[in-house]
Amino acid sequence: MQPVTKxxxxxxxxxxxxxxxxxxxxxxxxxxxxxxxxxxxxxxxVICRLDFIAATRTAGGRWLTFLRPVGPIxxxxxxxxxxxxxxxxxxxxxxxxxxxxxxxxxxRQLPSPYNRWVLIVAAAFTAACFSKxxxxxxxxxxxxxxxAASGQFLRSLLQARKVALARVMLxxxxxxxxxxxxGLSLGFSQVVPATLxxxxxxxxxxxxxxxxxxxxxxxxxxxxxxxERFVAGMQQLQDSPELEKIAGGHLRIxxxxxxLETGKVxxxxx
Numbered sequence: 001m002q003p004v005t006k007x008x009x010x011x012x013x014x015x016x017x018x019x020x021x022x023x024x025x026x027x028x029x030x031x032x033x034x035x036x037x038x039x040x041x042x043x044x045x046v047i048c049r050l051d052f053i054a055a056t057r058t059a060g061g062r063w064l065t066f067l068r069p070v071g072p073i074x075x076x077x078x079x080x081x082x083x084x085x086x087x088x089x090x091x092x093x094x095x096x097x098x099x100x101x102x103x104x105x106x107x108r109q110l111p112s113p114y115n116r117w118v119l120i121v122a123a124a125f126t127a128a129c130f131s132k133x134x135x136x137x138x139x140x141x142x143x144x145x146x147x148a149a150s151g152q153f154l155r156s157l158l159q160a161r162k163v164a165l166a167r168v169m170l171x172x173x174x175x176x177x178x179x180x181x182x183g184l185s186l187g188f189s190q191v192v193p194a195t196l197x198x199x200x201x202x203x204x205x206x207x208x209x210x211x212x213x214x215x216x217x218x219x220x221x222x223x224x225x226x227x228e229r230f231v232a233g234m235q236q237l238q239d240s241p242e243l244e245k246i247a248g249g250h251l252r253i254x255x256x257x258x259x260l261e262t263g264k265v266x267x268x269x270x
Contacts, residue, residue, distance in 0.1 A: 007039035007097075008066050013100075014086070015028035015053050017079060017107060018083050021074055021075070022073060022077055028053065029046055031087035032053075033046070033091075034088055037090070037091040049070075052068060056263075065263040072164075072165060076110070078113055079107050086103055119152060123148045124145045126202055127149075127202055130198045131143075131144040131194050131195060134193060134194040136198065137191055140191045142183075143180050143188055146179060146183070148201070151173065151175050155203075158171065169203055
C-alpha cells in the first residue's frame with residue numbers, strides 16, 4: 001500500500017522536471033494532475049509557479065502541504081516532452097506508478113538533441129543575420145559572428161561546470177562585447193550599435209520570455225475566473241440566512257492568511 005504522501009511527491013517531481021527544463025507552468029500542472037490520476041488520488045490543490053510548486057491535500061483528517069522550490073531553469077524541451085508523455089501514460093494506466101522513479105531518472109539523463117557545435121553555429125549565424133536588421137555592414141556581420149560564436153563556446157563550457165546562470169551571462173556577455181569592441185576599434189565596421197547588439201543577441205532568453213507571457217495570460221484567466229466565483233459567492237451570501245446573523249452581530253467574518261510552508265492559518269486583526 002502506497003503512503004499517503006507518495007502520489008503528491010511523485011506528481012511534484014513530474015511538475016518540477018517540466019519547469020526546470022523549460023516547460024510552461026500549465027504543462028507542469030497538467031503532468032502533476034495526470035500522475036495523481038494514476039494513483040487514483042483526487043482533491044489536491046496545486047499552485048505551479050516559476051519559483052516554487054505547492055500542493056495541498058487532506059489525509060487522516062489533517063491538511064498536508066508540500067512545497068518544492070524550482071531552482072535553476074534550463075531549456076531542454078526533449079525532457080519536457082518525455083515527462084508530459086509519461087504522465088499521460090500513467091493517467092491511462094499504461095505505465096505502473098511503481099516504475100515512476102526509474103522513469104524520472106531516465107528522463108533526467110536524456111541528452112540534448114543538439115551538440116555543442118550545433119549551438120555555436122546557430123548562435124553565430126543568428127548574430128550575423130541580426131546585425132543586418134538595424135543596418136549593419138559586412139564588417140559588423142563578421143564581427144558579430146565571431147563574437148557570438150566565442151561567447152556561446154565559453155557559455156557551453158561554463159554550463160558544463162554548473163556555473164550559476166547570472167555569472168554565465170555576465171562572463172559570456174563581457175567576452176562578446178570585448179571582441180566586438182576590438183573589431184570596431186580596428187576599423188572593421190563603423191556601425192557601432194548594430195555590431196554591439198548583434199554580438200550579444202544570442203544571450204536573449206527568447207523561450208523564457210515567451211513562457212512569461214503565456215504564464216501571465218494564464219494568471220489573468222485564473223484571476224477572472226476567481227472574480228466570477230467571488231461574485232457568485234456574494235450572490236449566494238445575499239440569499240443566505242447567515243447574512244441576518246452577521247447583520248445582527250451574532251456572526252462575524254474574519255480574514256486570514258494560509259501559510260504554505262507551515263500549513264497554519266493566521267487570522268487578520270479587524
